[in-house]
Amino acid sequence: MSTGSFQPKNRAVRWFEERLPILSLLHGTLVAYPAPRNLNYWWNFGSLAGIALVLQILTGVVLAMHYIPATGLAFDSVERIMRDVNYGWLLRYLHANGASMFFLVVYVHIFRGLYYGSYKAPREVLWMLGLVILLLMMATAFMGYVLPWGQMSFWAATVITNLFSAIPVFGDEIVRWLWGGFSVDQPTLQRFFSLHYLLPFLIVGVVILHIWALHIPGSNNPLGIDVKGPQDQVPFHPYYTAKDAFGLGIFLIVLGVLVFYMPDALGHPDNYIPANPMVTPPHIVPEWYFLPFYAILRAFTFDIGPIPAKLLGVIAMFGSILLLFFLPWLDRSPVRSATFRPVYKKTFWLLVAASIGLGWVGANPPDRVLVDFGPDVDAIADQVAAAYAANHDGAAPAGDVESLAGLREIAVAAGMSERDFETLVAEEHVTFDMVHLGQLLTLYYFFHFLILLPFIIPRVERPRPLPESIAAAVLKTKAAPAAAAAQ
Amino acid sequence: MGAAVALWPFIDQMNPAADTLALSSTEADLSPVAPGQQIVVKWRGKPVFIVNRTKHMIEEARAVPVDSLRDPQSDEERVKPGHENWLIMVGVCTHLGCVPIGPHEGSYDGWFCPCHGSHYDTAGRIRKGPAPKNLAVPDYEFTAPDRVRIG
Ligand code: HEM
Ligand code: FES
Numbered sequence: 113m114s115t116g117s118f119q120p121k122n123r124a125v126r127w128f129e130e131r132l133p134i135l136s137l138l139h140g141t142l143v144a145y146p147a148p149r150n151l152n153y154w155w156n157f158g159s160l161a162g163i164a165l166v167l168q169i170l171t172g173v174v175l176a177m178h179y180i181p182a183t184g185l186a187f188d189s190v191e192r193i194m195r196d197v198n199y200g201w202l203l204r205y206l207h208a209n210g211a212s213m214f215f216l217v218v219y220v221h222i223f224r225g226l227y228y229g230s231y232k233a234p235r236e237v238l239w240m241l242g243l244v245i246l247l248l249m250m251a252t253a254f255m256g257y258v259l260p261w262g263q264m265s266f267w268a269a270t271v272i273t274n275l276f277s278a279i280p281v282f283g284d285e286i287v288r289w290l291w292g293g294f295s296v297d298q299p300t301l302q303r304f305f306s307l308h309y310l311l312p313f314l315i316v317g318v319v320i321l322h323i324w325a326l327h328i329p330g331s332n333n334p335l336g337i338d339v340k341g342p343q344d345q346v347p348f349h350p351y352y353t354a355k356d357a358f359g360l361g362i363f364l365i366v367l368g369v370l371v372f373y374m375p376d377a378l379g380h381p382d383n384y385i386p387a388n389p390m391v392t393p394p395h396i397v398p399e400w401y402f403l404p405f406y407a408i409l410r411a412f413t414f415d416i417g418p419i420p421a422k423l424l425g426v427i428a429m430f431g432s433i434l435l436l437f438f439l440p441w442l443d444r445s446p447v448r449s450a451t452f453r454p455v456y457k458k459t460f461w462l463l464v465a466a467s468i469g470l471g472w473v474g475a476n477p478p479d480r481v482l483v484d485f486g487p488d489v490d491a492i493a494d495q496v497a498a499a500y501a502a503n504h505d506g507a508a509p510a511g512d513v514e515s516l517a518g519l520r521e522i523a524v525a526a527g528m529s530e531r532d533f534e535t536l537v538a539e540e541h542v543t544f545d546m547v548h549l550g551q552l553l554t555l556y557y558f559f560h561f562l563i564l565l566p567f568i569i570p571r572v573e574r575p576r577p578l579p580e581s582i583a584a585a586v587l588k589t590k591a592a593p594a595a596a597a598a599q
Numbered sequence: 600m601g602a603a604v605a606l607w608p609f610i611d612q613m614n615p616a617a618d619t620l621a622l623s624s625t626e627a628d629l630s631p632v633a634p635g636q637q638i639v640v641k642w643r644g645k646p647v648f649i650v651n652r653t654k655h656m657i658e659e660a661r662a663v664p665v666d667s668l669r670d671p672q673s674d675e676e677r678v679k680p681g682h683e684n685w686l687i688m689v690g691v692c693t694h695l696g697c698v699p700i701g702p703h704e705g706s707y708d709g710w711f712c713p714c715h716g717s718h719y720d721t722a723g724r725i726r727k728g729p730a731p732k733n734l735a736v737p738d739y740e741f742t743a744p745d746r747v748r749i750g
Pocket of ligand 2: 692693694695696697712713714715716717728729730
């Protein structure tokens with residue numbers, strides 16, 4: 113990469129540069145970096161993620177000057193930040209909503225990579241470093257959410273740490289080790305604070321590696337084809353600094369609307385109730401950015417062989433991210449961009465829909481009914497038969513057990529009142545509820561990555577022809593409307 | 600080897616400290632608990648349910664065939680002889696640790712966990728939902744007819 117174009121005129125700068133060439137490094141990264149000339153707005157989200165990270169660290173460090181990581185004081189110290197500390201409300205709302213914006217931006221950034229095949233050779237390590245950042249961010253945000261020590265903080269900490277109790281043999285030991293006690297308590301809060309302060313700086317380290325790995329092959333682009341020469345590129349500055357600055361403007365407007373007009377819209381009101389280890393709120397949900405994973409966790413309500421449902425849910429939830437590490441080898445198509453992959457393009461949008469759908473499922477109570485198919489005759493028949501057998505020395509009922517009318521007669525013969533029978537009919541319905549939808553969407557998520565990508569798409573897809581070069585494609589689309597206008 | 604030994608203090612420091620381990624028993628007075636009611640006491644940071652079961656609740660629990668249960672345990676195994684009405688258990692759902700509501704909740708007249716819908720019966724045994732185990736019975740002893748020490 114051309115970092116050589118940095119020629120400081122100032123003598124002092126030159127003196128410094130000869131001793132530590134950091135300025136030319138920054139110049140090479142942010143100014144001279146030759147980027148494909150056809151990057152669209154989806155390429156804004158990487159720099160936005162970087163800015164969001166800086167914003168979290170700046171607001172976080174100042175919040176930590178006022179926050180107290182002690183169970184009896186944490187909640188009050190956050191309320192003091194909100195009421196008494198100068199601009200404390202602003203800093204905290206920026207930090208809380210900034211975390212949401214950070215995830216939003218990173219999720220778009222990841223789906224951008226999925227659409228344009230940015231995980232493929234030669235960018236596999238770049239992709240995997242990105243996933244490491246995602247995992248660190250999730251750990252950081254989870255621990256940050258525990259710090260205000262409200263009801264949601266406490267129960268999120270309890271439920272998430274308990275996920276590890278699903279691990280066979282050592283599960284309970286591990287959970288006690290995470291807690292530093294017999295429940296989520298002072299030691300847990302204090303270590304979470306320590307790690308919540310530390311992890312963002314680890315993220316900074318991995319981001320530096322991520323950008324380093326980016327600059328080896330250079331950016332991918334919407335056509336997904338390699339850069340062939342300087343005619344395909346423009347320098348990062350001023351072209352993409354300007355484009356990114358525009359995106360930053362939009363980002364700041366959205367963040368501003370959240371912070372100033374609806375600062376608690378994405379939060380849960382129960383987190384303004386101090387933590388109470390004796391009472392769980394009736395409806396606990398994670399922050400929105402964890403909802404799809406929560407839905408996957410809850411989709412497993414059945415055991416498979418010796419593996420209990422609880423462990424399956426935990427494996428699937430972590431698996432949904434870990435499997436992305438193998439994506440470069442699951443998808444062997446040499447064509448990167450979905451623009452030229454008619455089948456992959458459709459399955460990609462289904463994946464987006466499934467992910468958003470899972471988020472919706474995660475936000476809803478699991479037993480919320482979506483479709484009601486009417487009374488479940490088999491289940492009612494079982495109960496009526498049991499009641500009949502109890503009253504008739506174990507005899508099986510004679511009569512029509514296939515219809516509700518027949519069952520009603522048997523129920524009355526079994527000594528059940530009409531009213532009890534009606535209650536039974538009202539309760540036992542065949543339904544399609546949130547858990548079922550979650551199961552369907554979870555199935556699609558794994559099917560997409562484990563079956564469609566490696567086995568089915570390569571057999572059925574014929575990619576469209578790729579353009580010769582970025583320059584050729586760009587100049588053709590620019591020329592086409594002009595030619596049409598000239599006619 | 601040496602590296603692993605050097606690492607151990609850094610790992611083990613996260614385990615419960617000596618003073619945390621020392622906070623290990625709680626006493627409760629049973630006299631104000633009417634039949635059919637429960638009190639909740641705090642033991643090691645967790646809620647412990649102390650339930651004064653009615654005859655009906657005990658009968659319900661004993662009518663269930665033990666081998667039909669997910670975590671097979673008879674009602675007798677979960678209480679102390681001579682104190683069958685007193686059901687004492689850790690009020691922490693064995694799924695992911697929420698506090699179930701009850702008694703007289705859920706499909707089995709016992710406890711219901713609102714987090715992901717686990718139902719426990721009048722002996723605190725798991726009957727329906729994602730939880731794998733019965734509500735845990737802690738070590739406890741009656742220090743007087745109406746006093747109990749947990750832990
Ligand atoms: C990856 C970057 C970060 C993310 C995603 C993040 C996320 C969060 C979240 C979601 C909360 C809970 C907000 C609430 O509901 O009140 C929080 C709280 C907090 N964070 Fe961070 N954080 C980050 C970096 C930092 C850093 C570098 C510090 C520096 C010490 C910090 C200090 C704090 C403090 C003191 C709180 C408690 C005060 C409060 O609740 O607002 N954070 N963080
Ligand atoms: S924690 Fe009780 S059902 Fe999940």
